[in-house]
Amino acid sequence: MAQQIVNLGTLADGSDGDTNKVAWGKAKDNFAELYAYAGAIVGSNLLINGAGQVNQRGYSSGSATTVANQYTVDRWKVQTSGQNLSWTTSGGIATFTAPAGGVAQVVEGASIIGGSYVLCWTGTATATVAGTAVTSGTPFTLTANTNATVVFSSGTFSLPKLERGVAATPFDFRHPQQELALCQRYFEKSYDAGVAPGTVTSIGAERINIAGLASSARGVNIPSTYKISKLAVPTVAIYSPNSGAAGKCYDAALSVDSNAIIDPALVGTRSHTIASTLGASTTLDVRVHWTATAEL
Secondary structure (H helix, E strand, C coil): CCCCCCCHHHCCCCCCCCHHHHHHHHHHHHHHHHHHHHHHHCCCCCCCCCCCCCCCCCCCCCCCCCCCCEECCCCCEECCCCCCCEEEEECCEEEEEECCCCEEEEECHHHCCCEEEEEEEECCCEEEECCEEECCCCCEEECCCCCEEEEEECEEEEEEEEEECCCCCCCCCCCHHHHHHHHHCCEEECCCCCCCCCCCCCCCCEEEEECCCCCEEEEEEEEEECCCCCCCCCEEEEECCCCCCECEEEECCCCEEEEEEECHHHCCCCEEEEEEEEEEECCEEEEEEEEEECCC
């Protein structure tokens, strides 16, 4: 039996009674619309780090927070001091347990164009968006260019997705590097991934090393450039790689911590400069870690 080749471009409307032609004709007519819809799914999730892959602060599951609105895994903050966010992970996907006081993510208003939106998730937690209770998959309205806080409370949630439209679509899995870059718009650090700020380590620390100097006290400026531009001018914190002490750099030439400050005139959305005065030595070897926070 000879193979029949069908050309979508020449299909009739089915008036000859051929039901296959009717079906193919409808597919052809709807192809552009279907393609556009499928394309809209990619990158549609306004929530960042929904699968819990990024944890720059090194937060441990179930650790009690010490202040209100303390950030845990990236972009998610526990609203009530003393409560915690916990999770289990399977296949690289976190199932979170939200506390009674809620775990929240503030969605930047610049990413909201206004109109109908849908929040969907799997689990037992309840949710609010911009202060209004919502159910999974039921559309609601958001105001353009206005921050919207998403809060999950008192139960589990996984694969949360906030997207424009009136119907939920499958979760949008981003490449890990893309997810990290999105998180770094709001928080970045000099430490390696998963290493908590304040950890004693020189890996990743900013360093200036010059030998053969006249032995005298030295003032030093240590510039740092961010991998990702920040949402706003960030708050920068400093840590000694030698002791983990906050507000210190490490003078390796003299094996002591030294006071360090952020020059406010040299902090921007792309970089900052750390300043310190070191003791007398013929070698300049200074190291420092930092975090830059521009959370909403």
